[in-house]
Amino acid sequence: MLKLVRRSTFQRMRRRLARLYGPERVDQLADRLYAMIGRYGVVADPNNNPKELWDERDAVLITYADMVQKKGERPLVSLKEFCDRRLRGAINTVHLLPFCPASSDGGFSVIDYREVAPEHGTWRDVQTLGQDYELMFDLVLNHCSRKSAYFKDFINGVLPGADFFIEPGEDWDISKVVRPRPWPLLTPIKRVDSETKVWTTFSDDQIDLNWACPDVLFEFLDILLFYIAKGARIVRLDAVAFLWKEPGTECIHLPQTHEVIKLIRDVLQTVAPEVIILTETNVPHQENISYFGRGDEAHMVYNFSLPPLLLHALLKEDTRVFGDWLAGLGETPAKCTYLNFTASHDGIGVRPLQGLVPDEEIDWLVTQTRERGGLVGMRSIEGGGERPYELNITYRDALDDSQDSRKGVARFLCSQTVAMSLKGVPALYFHSFVGTHNDQEGAAAGERRDINRKRWNKSELGELLDQTDNDHSVILNVLVSLLTRRGSHPAFHPDARQIVLETDRQILAFLRESLDRQERILCLFNFSSEPYPIDETWVRERLHGAAGDIRNMLLGSRMEFQDGRYQASPFQGFWMAASKEK
Amino acid sequence: MAKNIGFISTRFAGTDGVSLEADKWARVFGEDGHQNFWYSGRSDRARDISMCVPEAFFGHPENLWINEHIWGVTQRSGMVTDRIQELAWYIETTLRRFVRTFEIDIIVVENALTIPMHVPLGVALTQFLAETSLPTVCHHHDFYWERTRFSVNAVRDYLDMCFPSTLPNMRHTVINQAAQEQLALRKGTSSVLVPNVFAFEEDPPGIDDYNADFRREIGLAEEDIFILQPTRIVPRKGIEHAIKLVALMGDPRCKLIISHDAGDEGLQYQNELVDLARESGIDMRIVADRISERRQLDGQGRKMYTLWDLYPHADLVTYPSIYEGFGNALLEAFYFRKPVLINRYAIFVQDIEPKGFDLVVMDGYVTRKAADHVRYILTHREARERMTETNYQLACRYYGYNALRNRLRSVMDSL
Numbered sequence: 001m002l003k004l005v006r007r008s009t010f011q012r013m014r015r016r017l018a019r020l021y022g023p024e025r026v027d028q029l030a031d032r033l034y035a036m037i038g039r040y041g042v043v044a045d046p047n048n049n050p051k052e053l054w055d056e057r058d059a060v061l062i063t064y065a066d067m068v069q070k071k072g073e074r075p076l077v078s079l080k081e082f083c084d085r086r087l088r089g090a091i092n093t094v095h096l097l098p099f100c101p102a103s104s105d106g107g108f109s110v111i112d113y114r115e116v117a118p119e120h121g122t123w124r125d126v127q128t129l130g131q132d133y134e135l136m137f138d139l140v141l142n143h144c145s146r147k148s149a150y151f152k153d154f155i156n157g158v159l160p161g162a163d164f165f166i167e168p169g170e171d172w173d174i175s176k177v178v179r180p181r182p183w184p185l186l187t188p189i190k191r192v193d194s195e196t197k198v199w200t201t202f203s204d205d206q207i208d209l210n211w212a213c214p215d216v217l218f219e220f221l222d223i224l225l226f227y228i229a230k231g232a233r234i235v236r237l238d239a240v241a242f243l244w245k246e247p248g249t250e251c252i253h254l255p256q257t258h259e260v261i262k263l264i265r266d267v268l269q270t271v272a273p274e275v276i277i278l279t280e281t282n283v284p285h286q287e288n289i290s291y292f293g294r295g296d297e298a299h300m301v302y303n304f305s306l307p308p309l310l311l312h313a314l315l316k317e318d319t320r321v322f323g324d325w326l327a328g329l330g331e332t333p334a335k336c337t338y339l340n341f342t343a344s345h346d347g348i349g350v351r352p353l354q355g356l357v358p359d360e361e362i363d364w365l366v367t368q369t370r371e372r373g374g375l376v377g378m379r380s381i382e383g384g385g386e387r388p389y390e391l392n393i394t395y396r397d398a399l400d401d402s403q404d405s406r407k408g409v410a411r412f413l414c415s416q417t418v419a420m421s422l423k424g425v426p427a428l429y430f431h432s433f434v435g436t437h438n439d440q441e442g443a444a445a446g447e448r449r450d451i452n453r454k455r456w457n458k459s460e461l462g463e464l465l466d467q468t469d470n471d472h473s474v475i476l477n478v479l480v481s482l483l484t485r486r487g488s489h490p491a492f493h494p495d496a497r498q499i500v501l502e503t504d505r506q507i508l509a510f511l512r513e514s515l516d517r518q519e520r521i522l523c524l525f526n527f528s529s530e531p532y533p534i535d536e537t538w539v540r541e542r543l544h545g546a547a548g549d550i551r552n553m554l555l556g557s558r559m560e561f562q563d564g565r566y567q568a569s570p571f572q573g574f575w576m577a578a579s580k581e582k
Numbered sequence: 583m584a585k586n587i588g589f590i591s592t593r594f595a596g597t598d599g600v601s602l603e604a605d606k607w608a609r610v611f612g613e614d615g616h617q618n619f620w621y622s623g624r625s626d627r628a629r630d631i632s633m634c635v636p637e638a639f640f641g642h643p644e645n646l647w648i649n650e651h652i653w654g655v656t657q658r659s660g661m662v663t664d665r666i667q668e669l670a671w672y673i674e675t676t677l678r679r680f681v682r683t684f685e686i687d688i689i690v691v692e693n694a695l696t697i698p699m700h701v702p703l704g705v706a707l708t709q710f711l712a713e714t715s716l717p718t719v720c721h722h723h724d725f726y727w728e729r730t731r732f733s734v735n736a737v738r739d740y741l742d743m744c745f746p747s748t749l750p751n752m753r754h755t756v757i758n759q760a761a762q763e764q765l766a767l768r769k770g771t772s773s774v775l776v777p778n779v780f781a782f783e784e785d786p787p788g789i790d791d792y793n794a795d796f797r798r799e800i801g802l803a804e805e806d807i808f809i810l811q812p813t814r815i816v817p818r819k820g821i822e823h824a825i826k827l828v829a830l831m832g833d834p835r836c837k838l839i840i841s842h843d844a845g846d847e848g849l850q851y852q853n854e855l856v857d858l859a860r861e862s863g864i865d866m867r868i869v870a871d872r873i874s875e876r877r878q879l880d881g882q883g884r885k886m887y888t889l890w891d892l893y894p895h896a897d898l899v900t901y902p903s904i905y906e907g908f909g910n911a912l913l914e915a916f917y918f919r920k921p922v923l924i925n926r927y928a929i930f931v932q933d934i935e936p937k938g939f940d941l942v943v944m945d946g947y948v949t950r951k952a953a954d955h956v957r958y959i960l961t962h963r964e965a966r967e968r969m970t971e972t973n974y975q976l977a978c979r980y981y982g983y984n985a986l987r988n989r990l991r992s993v994m995d996s997l
Contacts, residue, residue: 039665114643157626159624
């Protein structure tokens with residue numbers, strides 16, 4: 001087979017292997033890597049230019065494989081039917097949360113990375129979904145299940161699995177390790193002929209993998225290629241910040257972790273340049289975007305600051321903190337962008353608020369969450385005591401208003417419109433699309449996060465969405481309509497320029513300008529529960545002195561200014577553009 | 583003169599037949615002053631004398647992918663050829679490193695040029711041995727022509743070239759006479775018959791503190807008759823005959839205990855057996871969840887036992903196999919001095935039976951006579967002991983380590 005591998009890229013991969021595993025092993029590891037190129041038929045087509053990584057039509061549905069359930073029907077089949085019937089045109093990508101056999105943590109404790117859990121369906125179902133939608137898979141690469149074959153081999157001392165996990169000896173200094181969970185870092189384990197302790201960042205069922213062992217790297221590169229062969233277009237590197245461990249360090253964001261991501265990027269550049277790496281690092285913003293590297297690591301990072309800041313701004317009816325943060329985001333490296341989301345299977349992390357708003361404001365947000373039936377995850381802090389780290393509530397309920405449900409719906413729709421207007425690729429959680437309320441029963445029976453992980457009965461959901469007079473169907477129809485419209489505006493290309501404008505505190509406004517500068521859209525949102533008068537002159541100036549009609553692309557209608565003013569309703573959003581009609 | 587011997591196989595781990603037999607050869611080589619080193623895709627051997635190359639394991643995902651595209655079809659794509667060659671190329675680089683690292687003098691290929699479960703490994707080995715002319719002993723356990731699943735394939739070219747290859751620097755050993763004849767017929771090459779062996783020169787382990795509670799743990803009463811089927815649950819083991827035997831015994835104290843589960847060959851046969859046992863009114867128990875390769879605790883804190891913890895408790899061993907490459911479980915039963923019901927499978931008839939073993943035999947189906955014979959053996963201690971002692975002594979003579987040593991020395995001398 002003729003392998004098209006750039007000499008410079010291959011040399012770079014060799015250097016990365018040497019940095020990770022030492023120069024003495026690099027020849028063998030480079031041979032091993034070279035042999036992988038083309039595995040499962042994953043190889044760049046020399047006759048085709050790789051397609052653009054993204055454009056304005058990209059929108060992601062975040063969902064569990066079994067979100068829609070019907071007795072006797074494989075959930076993946078039900079999910080595709082839902083997407084086809086309800087979301088066609090609005091989304092083009094489905095992020096299937098982990099669908100492999102797993103033992104805990106909502107699928108993030110994977111037992112077998114190459115199987116589809118039979119209760120969800122089959123690979124054929126996944127690939128059928130992939131015929132009509134781009135697919136996003138999780139690569140859970142920091143840890144695996146205690147029930148995995150790897151761990152069984154570790155227990156029994158069978159190579160290569162015997163080296164797949166980390167047994168920090170007594171001489172390992174683990175005092176500085178950054179902990180995302182309150183329970184012990186090390187978990188005692190009985191091996192065949194000895195007792196030991198293994199590294200467990202997240203739980204005693206999720207054993208951290210030893211990436212200092214090259215066999216782990218090659219196993220996961222193989223899984224990566226396998227997923228691509230099965231249709232993955234975006235690969236989400238789960239909890240990747242914790243990947244590499246070194247004694248005496250914080251064991252988070254280590255240079256070797258970045259090196260592994262760069263190596264993965266090089267491999268993809270060689271065999272599948274159209275595949276996107278998304279890193280999942282729920283950490284403060286600067287640390288989060290460090291995973292862009294110099295444009296040589298993740299193509300995309302989650303915009304983790306967005307959900308709590310947007311929530312805070314909408315509930316406070318004050319955009320100053322949010323607007324300042326947005327204005328200070330800065331440019332991403334070339335071919336890098338954000339995945340803009342407001343909700344996912346996890347809770348709303350409040351760490352991004354720290355330093356931006358006083359602690360009393362965070363406490364206020366906690367109170368608001370609890371008043372709306374939500375739950376709050378707390379973490380221990382140095383010197384004793386606890387601080388909130390995560391709000392567990394559906395985004396819809398987080399923005400609800402107990403006195404006025406219409407206001408709650410309007411505020412929620414405003415939040416989603418803001419998120420999809422921002423620079424980046426929008427991703428909506430299933431429960432945002434259908435406006436799911438908190439699943440109190442689920443949380444009571446399971447864990448805190450289950451409050452936002454409801455599984456819908458197919459017929460129950462279908463009945464709700466077929467009616468036109470309930471909030472669920474209203475929310476779905478509006479969001480589908482907005483995303484569909486969004487896809488026809490190059491100004492919403494993820495790389496299109498974004499200019500945040502100075503406004504009154506109750507207003508958020510920014511401009512989006514298409515890459516060819518032919519389209520300019522003024523995105524404006526009233527974050528207040530009071531009407532707000534929009535000044536026509538101000539709008540026209542922002543739109544380069546547009547003289548003709550101003551259209552609101554959200555509604556596809558002309559904006560009727562009265563005496564130079566347009567009265568924005570509470571929580572109303574606008575995509576204003578100068579009409580092209582003469 | 584002492585040599586460095588490099589054992590090569592897809593796997594050296596656990597208690598599969600190839601791993602166990604390779605161990606026995608290594609022991610004999612070691613006793614003769616040689617040094618043994620191990621190359622495989624899965625390995626439980628000591629790290630300082632082994633090299634584990636995951637791509638060489640037959641269960642490696644890429645090899646499984648290749649297998650999906652070459653068996654059961656008669657044509658393969660260029661991409662599949664590419665991947666076979668690519669994997670073979672990489673494996674060959676690791677073989678070179680293995681030989682260089684451990685200064686290997688003689689290669690022993692354990693079944694990797696025999697059964698084509700890993701075609702790229704076979705290709706890599708053949709090319710490597712052709713290029714280096716390293717003295718090589720091929721230890722053949724089971725050839726592809728003995729398995730129907732390999733009969734329709736898209737790799738006839740590779741099978742002809744590598745399974746086995748017949749290079750001048752190679753000596754071939756087989757474990758039964760039929761294989762010897764087929765190898766000569768198909769490949770025109772001679773071979774030495776080296777049957778599987780067992781440590782008959784040493785006393786078998788018995789009941790100790792660890793395994794004393796096994797019968798109780800699986801729910802057997804003191805008076806129960808423990809009939810052991812010490813195999814995986816796959817169709818060629820003919821386990822339905824063991825069920826029939828127990829049914830014919832008509833004694834509710836008889837409990838049929840199967841040590842292993844279906845493994846990776848699917849549950850259909852196992853489910854059929856469970857139904858058959860229920861319909862036949864016999865008590866059959868599959869205790870695979872309590873059996874491990876080593877004594878240890880399971881996830882629930884329960885004791886796990888090895889197969890050797892079961893044998894001392896057994897009253898009878900059933901071995902009604904339809905086909906076996908040799909029959910290691912039979913040797914184990916001789917070793918533990920247990921009476922055996924056996925089906926006259928071909929290799930048994932040709933290679934083992936003529937040695938004069940005293941067994942309860944069936945010929946394709948279980949008869950009342952066979953059941954009566956079993957009943958007699960179980961109830962007459964002297965006859966039973968005479969029978970098992972005869973078998974032990976014969977096995978010691980033909981299938982002990984001394985027999986193996988003599989044959990291996992002769993093979994080594996011919997290199």
